[in-house]
Amino acid sequence: MRTVDVLVVGAGLAGLSTARLLALRGLDVMVVDRRRSLSAGIRTTGIFVRRTLDDFDLPDHLLGPGVRDVLLHPPSRRSPIHLTSDRDEFRVADMAAVHEHARRAAESAGARVLLGTRYAGTSAGLVRLEAAGQGVREVRARFVVGADGARSRVARDLGLDVNRRFLVGAEIVHPVAPGPAVPVFHCVLDPRVAPGYLGWVVDDGRHAHVGVAGEPGAMRAGVRRLLDAFAAGAPGRDAPPTGPVERRGGPIPVGGVLRRLACPAGLLVGDAAGAVSPLTAGGLDPCLRMSEPAAAVIAEYLRTGDQGVLRQYDGAALRARFRGRLLLRRVFAGIRSPLAAEAAVAALRSRAGRALGARSLLGGGGVPVVEPRCAARTAPPGGPRRGAPGAGAGV
Numbered sequence: 001m002r003t004v005d006v007l008v009v010g011a012g013l014a015g016l017s018t019a020r021l022l023a024l025r026g027l028d029v030m031v032v033d034r035r036r037s038l039s040a041g042i043r044t045t046g047i048f049v050r051r052t053l054d055d056f057d058l059p060d061h062l063l064g065p066g067v068r069d070v071l072l073h074p075p076s077r078r079s080p081i082h083l084t085s086d087r088d089e090f091r092v093a094d095m096a097a098v099h100e101h102a103r104r105a106a107e108s109a110g111a112r113v114l115l116g117t118r119y120a121g122t123s124a125g126l127v128r129l130e131a132a133g134q135g136v137r138e139v140r141a142r143f144v145v146g147a148d149g150a151r152s153r154v155a156r157d158l159g160l161d162v163n164r165r166f167l168v169g170a171e172i173v174h175p176v177a178p179g180p181a182v183p184v185f186h187c188v189l190d191p192r193v194a195p196g197y198l199g200w201v202v203d204d205g206r207h208a209h210v211g212v213a214g215e216p217g218a219m220r221a222g223v224r225r226l227l228d229a230f231a232a233g234a235p236g237r238d239a240p241p242t243g244p245v246e247r248r249g250g251p252i253p254v255g256g257v258l259r260r261l262a263c264p265a266g267l268l269v270g271d272a273a274g275a276v277s278p279l280t281a282g283g284l285d286p287c288l289r290m291s292e293p294a295a296a297v298i299a300e301y302l303r304t305g306d307q308g309v310l311r312q313y314d315g316a317a318l319r320a321r322f323r324g325r326l327l328l329r330r331v332f333a334g335i336r337s338p339l340a341a342e343a344a345v346a347a348l349r350s351r352a353g354r355a356l357g358a359r360s361l362l363g364g365g366g367v368p369v370v371e372p373r374c375a376a377r378t379a380p381p382g383g384p385r386r387g388a389p390g391a392g393a394g395v
């Protein structure tokens with residue numbers, strides 16, 4: 001039976017970043033993911049915000065052109081609010097390539113990544129894995145990291161908190177013909193197509209991302225149908241696709257960081273931990289920034305056996321820093337009619353409203369993360385405290 005220090009379930013950015021940091025600390029790390037290819041099952045638009053572009057060493061060739069302009073449209077689509085920045089606020093990544101880059105970085109650090117391997121449960125340190133044609137096998141793991149998405153099975157198996165508040169999102173991605181147009185991020189506040197959230201179009205001159213998300217109970221027509229209706233008349237979509245169309249979608253946890261994130265058997269990162277902005281539904285920044293304190297806590301706990309170390313990975317403290325976003329999420333969810341949405345956009349035309357819009361959509365993005373006291377003691381030898389390859393942030 002194989003024995004590992006840490007088994008990471010999920011080879012998304014959160015799982016791969018955590019695995020890399022743990023491997024750099026000298027731990028024996030295995031990552032498993034049921035997908036056979038990291039280009040399959042991508043659910044994020046892949047929008048990296050300025051704070052991440054500033055803080056992390058992202059591979060430039062995997063990022064699209066900078067986006068500085070945001071247009072916020074009311075349901076009528078008339079007279080959108082134009083917000084602009086004097087520097088790049090967003091860049092959209094080739095997420096399949098970013099995932100592969102993060103995988104290579106984790107493997108270069110010493111982690112073993114097994115694709116096509118499904119997590120089938122854990123009990124008393126024994127983790128059951130299933131691979132096609134190989135049946136079920138067991139791995140003994142000193143610690144398990146749940147990076148397995150919004151509906152985490154690891155969280156349930158470990159008795160940790162689980163996400164209970166979701167948006168459901170869907171997106172169409174396709175190439176566009178190159179041209180002289182300035183890249184623009186369109187946001188449409190219209191509860192008829194995105195109840196409780198937004199429709200969006202991000203056209204950076206290479207690809208167009210057209211999407212909607214909303215409260216599941218209010219999307220009675222179904223997210224696929226709403227997306228197709230929105231895409232037919234979405235702002236900024238003057239030209240048809242020039243290549244294959246990719247569809248993405250899935251649940252987005254927006255209840256804030258969960259309170260109970262860790263126990264002696266494991267902890268949660270990424271969407272599994274609810275590390276998604278309740279307001280903007282951006283998960284790349286919080287989930288990846290949390291990978292650093294998660295790795296520090298795991299390394300210290302496995303070194304000392306002191307369960308008190310796990311309390312430094314404190315979901316309640318992190319959740320407190322989302323308090324304002326949680327309040328705004330409730331306000332946002334209460335906009336249920338086109339008339340109310342028109343009024344909300346009109347209110348943003350004031351000086352104070354434009355400042356609030358700019359603060360929410362521009363200004364760097366990212367979320368605060370509490371750094372555990374053990375972080376400095378468990379920093380990877382010779383490695384930077386920040387800048388994990390492939391790490392990023394999103395709105």
